Amino acid sequence: MSQIQEKTQIIRIDRLTSDIVRLTLDAPNIASVASPGQFVMIRTGETNDPLLRRPFSISQTSSDGHFQILFKVVGRGTDLLSHCREGECLSVLGPLGSGYRIDTSRPACLVGGGMGIAPLLFLGKRILQNGVDQRPLVVLGARNREELQPLIDDFADLGLKVHAATDDGSLGHHGLLTDVLKSLDLGPECMTYVCGPKPMMAAVYLFCRSKKYGCQVSVETAMACGMGACLGCIVPLKKGGYGHSCSDGPVFDAEDLLWQL
């Protein structure tokens, strides 16, 4: 594995909404080897408080050595990051973890809720680059139009049509993302690639299980190190015991996890 610690410069900051920010970082060594579903650990400040790095999915890479993260401000670390300025440097570890395993032989469906949409853009791009007979279906959900529209635009730029759901009905289906999923013709043998809040991923997994679709989920746990050293980031496995989300995951085959359904 070629992980590194890099001082990266912030190339661009896009404030997509009042609390959703996209950072573009110049990190050639990370961007060149990253694969979809992998993440980075970022130091959000220079002081000891907050002490630990914060994990973020890589949401896109570019051939000129940049990668992007997309995040929502939920606490102190993300608040600090949202106040960074262009030109500033951030310490980044990555790329970390094992990402999505793209199955080129099966039709793909990308399912993302909220900030879980972040890694799916990278994945969609990579699937298209790999060359496929069938363009992947994309199903995205968020609270409202304001949050979802800018993220949909990214997929539209790739030429991918997005089926949307919002909690308040301001864009697409009014209600659950799984309702949209059920209404689509995914075809047999479909592989779903999922990232989002736990209840959403559980519902998607249940649906996939009933249809015998494949289902890969990216799980979110607390993390201290991101590299398999602290053993803090566990997820219960169906076979018993635990997996470590930073090294065995964050992407797991949903079948292998112990779900509380």
Add this chain to the structure above:
Amino acid sequence: MKFVDSKTPAVDLQVSIGSLTLKNPIMTASGTFGYAKEFEPYVNLHRLGAVVVKGISLLPRAGNPPPRIVETSCGMLNAIGLENVGVDRFISEKMDSLNGVNVPVVVNILGDTLEEYREISERLADVEGIAAIEVNISCPNVKKGGVAFGTVPEMAASVTKAVKESCSVPVIVKLSPNVTDISLIARGVEEAGADAVSLINTLIGMAIDHRSRRPKLANVIGGLSGPAIKPVALRMVFQVAQAVSIPVIGIGGIETAEDVLEFMLAGATAVQIGTANFVNPRASEEAVEGISRYVADQRLQSVRELIGGLILAD
């Protein structure tokens, strides 16, 4: 891997822990450095004084349910529950790669009973490549109603004796700070034959989410580590260094070469870097570089001049 930086001045950084000589006083702390391999992408491992691996028990342990970690002000709480692969798998699966990294390996062990400590030490006794054993005595003694070995001088001494009798490598006893008088425990294990003491293990703490009215850790309580505990650790190292004549290894909130200097002045012969590895995976190597520069700049004969060099009154 890169070659040793030729700009690093050749200075005497050697320290001794019993019969073990380290090329410098910087070690990594158990449970914060995996089995060293995890850090190979970031650190020139051979430049460290030693690495201490994750605590090993007789049988594999799955550890505690999640959440196991939570950040606190300038620190973190963990309740990993001593997840590990067990001594047999450790020997068969981990020792080969550890032997490959060319740095002294200290194996940290733990047990529920005196017999378990003895048995693990016996199994490790003949294993090639183990430089020393560090005994974690912060564990509950199941035969004594769960009282931690490290909180009663007699129990701490009997574990020390059992391990000493079962192996020939130097034995470092790792002390718990969750006691009334840590010097008493330190003296107890010194008399029982410990070659060195290391301190401190984590301080028991707790975090609560007032919104959900629930503890933030599934285990309710956990061990506090990181910069938040440094003042407590420094005080305990200072007291223990005065109470015993065996080497003291300082642990607790160390991040930089400056922190290392402070611990050595307080009486530590060597130090271990723990939580800082998570924040900066290169922390240990950077501390080696910093100490090396300091010893050169100050024109010290050796790093050993610093040990216990605290000036108390003019």
